[in-house]
Amino acid sequence: MALIKVGYDAPNFTVKDNHDQNISLSSYRGKKVLLSWHPLAWTPVCTDQMRALENNWQTFQKLNTIPLGFSVDPIPCKKVWATSIQVNTVSLPSDFWPHGKVTQDYGLFNQMEGVSERANVIVDENGKVKWVKVYPPKQLPDINEVIQVLSNM
Template structure:
């Protein structure tokens, strides 16, 4: 997994409308990049809606929110429309960014092992360097934890 102090890996991925977005497009802004397992699941919906509900606070700090999962742009479109998501969610069906950030991991549910996305969030500074990592981010607390971090002295 990418660690604090490392350069954030570049990516170029489609949004729900098929428009491509690259990390370098946001140079000069702080970026909160969060990876989540799947659209329309309880934890992912809770996390996505918490970012939506706090968008004004992120906008006030000139912070860009980007969510990434391996769902298709079409799935993202339904997810964004259903929950009125007001930020970018990008589709990484080929695992380009998911693998580059080290969040494609072996999971274990009911004794069955499978590969999936580890819910993780990276705060990337204006120069593209990772300044904070939330491994195993909490769907309930992730957005609030990041706001607390951004409002603390630690992030300046």
Template sequence: MEFPKIGNKAPAFSLKNQQGEYVKLADLKGKKVVLYFYPKAMTPGCTTQACGLRDTKAEYEAANVVVLGVSPDPYERLKKFEDKHELNFDLLSDEDHAVADKYGVWGLKKFMGREFMGIHRVTFIIDEQGRLAHIMPKVKTKSHHDDVLALITESGS
């Protein structure tokens, strides 16, 4: 796993959201983007993380930030996740993990003595010009929303 470099242009993508509509990074120029990768919709940690972002949507909008969650789930599962938890931001389906590969977050994981390939929980902050401003390789699901917001407001990026 190797992340793209801070200061470089963020890897482009076009992925289906939970409505089955394509979301393109190129269409978000002029806004900051919080692109967070998470392993699987409707699991406890991912739900905690998503609900924290849901509950701070107003603060993110006030800072000119768009939040995008990316997982390998099919978009139909993402729709169920959105509905069940009343999520208010786009969840993107990366079933073939092509975007996760570009961002260096697809790799070997270990859980309960088992090894498997999957998405690592990493957050990228992309500036208004489409460049990587910050990478958060260690994410705490309970405080993720506040940690990201603090980073954005403190640094101005």
């Protein structure tokens, strides 16, 4: 599936997160949503990526933005990992089953590896895709760039 394009409606989803909560994109209308995909839990770059979301929670709040840390890892894995890396506030949704369905809907599923690409997608208050960036697997996304994009929306 092709990479989601800016200006398109963001595909809705309902998945469980590391807190066993149902997370639905449509429930965040009126807020911006940062969908931050990481390939797999328990890896160094993914850990730093999710900690960057957690460490900037207050900034995201000021920018009317909900950050979500997506991967295809199962819920129990995300739950233990979040605790171990001290990500307590940010929700880490699991796109485990059907395997990578949300990731595929956004065109971010790596068929060869069975995981997501490393990417950030910003959805505006009305559910439209406003920004998409895919990163090399070993590159940590620049959280300041993401914050700058959100600040200019």
